[in-house]
Amino acid sequence: MGKRHYPVYKIVAADSRYPRDGRFIEALGTYNPNIDPMEVTIKEPRVMYWLKVGAQPTETVRNLLKNEGVMMKFQLEKKGDSAEDIESKVQKFLSDKDAKINRAREKKSRRKQRKKDIKNAPKESPEAAKTAETVTSGT
Template sequence: MATKVRLQRRGRKNYPFYQIIVADSRAPRDGKYIERIGSYNPNTHPATITLDFERALYWLQTGAQPTDTVRNILSDEGVLLKKHLLGGVTKGAFDEAEAERRFEAWKNSKSQLNQKIKDKDEEQKRAEAKVRLDAEKEVNKSRSEALAKKRAEEEAANAPAPVEEEIPAVEETVEVAEPAEPVAEQVVEVKTEEVPVAVEEAPVEEAPATEEAPVEEEKPATEEKTEE
């Protein structure tokens, strides 16, 4: 029986993920399978892969043929490299210790490369988040300025400006009118007091002038002339 290592679709609409299975090559894609050896989720970045390394290696050694997508997955996980190294041990090119050393060196370099990719992705995400945050700040600032301007215009339109101007004018007229009456009373009182003083002093000064006038002395002179 020819066996294949392939993907079996799972998940919902527009969000698929896959199981890595070993099945008969004649079975339908989503039909029965012999064994499930892992899963593959392409919706994350990077894609999430879980794999039973030993079982995948076993099925490859027994002749199972992977599909193109599964071959790429197995290559990234190092299953194909481990199969190649074990083939070199079988042929006598090197021993198992050397094969294990080479595989560990490849695994370390692969992990470092994956870490660099993850760091780069995280840095890019932080930069994008910062750009979005700055854009949101600018939008919020423009909105707050527009809102403040609108409120100021509404307050200026609703402010009772004419009433505030008339109220001080009325208060000023009232304040001026109140002290005007007592000033008039004081003026009248001063005039009434000064008038009698002027009347009393006038006869006192004129009386002696009338008495000293030589009107009576001239009369005898006229009589003497007439006698002569």
């Protein structure tokens, strides 16, 4: 998937005996890191099925599933929590994650604006500094 210098990845279920980029059993989603925020699409019911039957996600896919709340949902189901409790905890996790991302974006934009303001501020010429110095020392 994707093209040169623009990678897009498939999230798949594959037998461990298959080559890494070779045959797979089922496509479970996609991951596009090129846009901001990165785009992750996951077929959640199928991912949950594969996790329940013992599939081991790679470290990268595990991190993507954590960010989407799928791993949290899997752990809570495994623990035996009720469906309503699981849904509320996952929604809280996702809203907290979104708030954290928004705070980081706002902080970055404020920092960028501050740098722009400093760069565009009128600079004092050396002659103006000398006249200001003589005026203050003359009193």
